[in-house]
Amino acid sequence: MLRIFLPLYLILSVFFASFIIAVKYLPDILLSGKVYDSTERLLRGTFYLVEQELQDLSYLQQQEAVANLQSHFKFPIFLLKQEDPLINEEVWKRLLTGKIAIPETEGDKVLKKMQSSNTIMVLNFSDNQRELDHKEAAGTYYLIRKRLLNHPQDEWNRIVNNLQIHFGVPIQLKLLSDINLEENEQQHLNKGKIIALDHDTNQWRFIAKLDNSDYVLVFGPIRQAITSVGFFTAIFFSLFLFLAIALFLWFRPLWKSINELSRTADEFGSGKLQTRADINQSAILGNLANQFNNMADRLSGLIAGHRELTNAVSHELRTPIARMRFGLDMLEKADDSAKQRFMNGLSSDVDDLESLVNELLHYARFEKVNPIEKQQMIAIVPWLQDIVENAKGYAKGLNITLHIHDASKDKCVQFSPRYIARAIHNLLRNACQYGKKEIKLTLEIKEENIIIHVDDDGEGIPEKDRKWVFKAFTRLDKSRDKRSGGHGLGLAIADKIILAHKGYISISNSPLGGARFTLYWPGNILK
Numbered sequence: 001m002l003r004i005f006l007p008l009y010l011i012l013s014v015f016f017a018s019f020i021i022a023v024k025y026l027p028d029i030l031l032s033g034k035v036y037d038s039t040e041r042l043l044r045g046t047f048y049l050v051e052q053e054l055q056d057l058s059y060l061q062q063q064e065a066v067a068n069l070q071s072h073f074k075f076p077i078f079l080l081k082q083e084d085p086l087i088n089e090e091v092w093k094r095l096l097t098g099k100i101a102i103p104e105t106e107g108d109k110v111l112k113k114m115q116s117s118n119t120i121m122v123l124n125f126s127d128n129q130r131e132l133d134h135k136e137a138a139g140t141y142y143l144i145r146k147r148l149l150n151h152p153q154d155e156w157n158r159i160v161n162n163l164q165i166h167f168g169v170p171i172q173l174k175l176l177s178d179i180n181l182e183e184n185e186q187q188h189l190n191k192g193k194i195i196a197l198d199h200d201t202n203q204w205r206f207i208a209k210l211d212n213s214d215y216v217l218v219f220g221p222i223r224q225a226i227t228s229v230g231f232f233t234a235i236f237f238s239l240f241l242f243l244a245i246a247l248f249l250w251f252r253p254l255w256k257s258i259n260e261l262s263r264t265a266d267e268f269g270s271g272k273l274q275t276r277a278d279i280n281q282s283a284i285l286g287n288l289a290n291q292f293n294n295m296a297d298r299l300s301g302l303i304a305g306h307r308e309l310t311n312a313v314s315h316e317l318r319t320p321i322a323r324m325r326f327g328l329d330m331l332e333k334a335d336d337s338a339k340q341r342f343m344n345g346l347s348s349d350v351d352d353l354e355s356l357v358n359e360l361l362h363y364a365r366f367e368k369v370n371p372i373e374k375q376q377m378i379a380i381v382p383w384l385q386d387i388v389e390n391a392k393g394y395a396k397g398l399n400i401t402l403h404i405h406d407a408s409k410d411k412c413v414q415f416s417p418r419y420i421a422r423a424i425h426n427l428l429r430n431a432c433q434y435g436k437k438e439i440k441l442t443l444e445i446k447e448e449n450i451i452i453h454v455d456d457d458g459e460g461i462p463e464k465d466r467k468w469v470f471k472a473f474t475r476l477d478k479s480r481d482k483r484s485g486g487h488g489l490g491l492a493i494a495d496k497i498i499l500a501h502k503g504y505i506s507i508s509n510s511p512l513g514g515a516r517f518t519l520y521w522p523g524n525i526l527k
Helices: 002-024 026-054 059-070 089-096 130-136 138-149 153-164 183-190 228-269 286-333 336-365 380-391 417-434 463-468 490-500
Strands: 077-080 109-113 120-124 171-175 195-197 203-209 215-223 376-379 399-405 412-415 438-446 449-456 504-509 515-522
Touching: 002 228, 026 059, 026 109, 026 120, 026 138, 026 153, 059 077, 059 138, 089 109, 138 153, 138 203, 138 215, 153 171, 153 215, 183 195, 183 203, 228 286, 286 336, 376 380, 380 399, 380 417, 380 438, 417 438, 417 449, 417 490, 417 515, 490 504, 490 515
Parallel strands: 399 438
Antiparallel strands: 077 120, 109 120, 171 215, 195 203, 203 215, 376 412, 438 449, 449 515, 504 515
């Protein structure tokens, strides 16, 4: 689960961290310089024209001149001295470089120092009309008109060209007939108003008609500088675009994996038992796909095992049933002296069927998830001695001995005595069937592991056949008559019991010359 959602947590964490940084820090870092540059380009010419009007005047015369100019400006314009509280050390240092300054506490005021004195010119834009007043720039056009109208028209182009070097944006003198205007724009222009044109280019031009002439003064084009609103819009769009792309990249492989798992589950459910989920282990749902494939392998194995078991059971049942049917037929025809012999044969066949059913029930029990009941602490050496004594009852004269390695009689081991005893007896019966004279049971305890060897002196098991020994109903000699003994389930049940104890059974060559079966399982050992 952590592997699935950790990338999502990281994506959201990066997004919110970037969002906070963008809101709190980026405006000051990125916008401050752009605001200064944009404002200085727009107002450079205005400050130059105002300073031209005020030069060679005393401070009082300058204040009177500014008061006269005020009526032509759409925003307050006034003068300050260096001693004014608005002029702190940082602002003054910037003003001394000849650049404009915008005090942090008074962001609507733009300051510039006159070159010929320490007088500071201030243009004060109101918060709610700053952009509108910027665009109309009525005071700037008034000062340019005033300069042009004091000269003949044939000198206007020269004057405008001379002014251009003092402006941060283009200013041009054009004939009115050369400008394509709509009717309402033409009407506003004839009334002496300043009109703004952008024509969907995001580059504004401001136009004003010069009195008593066919000329217009064009201010621009001016590319719109990014504002705080535009800046935040761009930042938010970029962040949400990043979030969308990151979520898409996170969700796309997840969606593909879910679709692949869904497809595999549908096909597996429809009977295609060989279908497996083709998902890379490193993918988000790689572990889930691996678990699904393991589950599918187990289910396929169980189904295949049940199919084989059904086929084998039907074969195993067919033989005693056929014998019983033959015995019944013969019983009807037999005389009194032969009936008892056939009755004994039928009783033996019934016993054989009962034995087979019991073995099948035990085998089926170990197909469960947790077939072993609660385990017990058992003194293992006396317990093994009892098993050996019981085994002598079916040993058919073979010598069965118990050998103990490095284990004292008072050692206790945790396991299920009922089922481990059955597993050992199954191995001992198998050894008695194939052994010749001697069977040896050996106990070893190494650290926390229990090891029990069952050795016989028979023919042994070829290495190529050992993998088939623990398969249900498997007989390596291929015989299926009553003399072969058993039903081929004893070793399969023993293997299931040891697997349920989280151990295993291995086959090797015995020191006695036959086969060695080794039971190995981990267990809690009390010394």
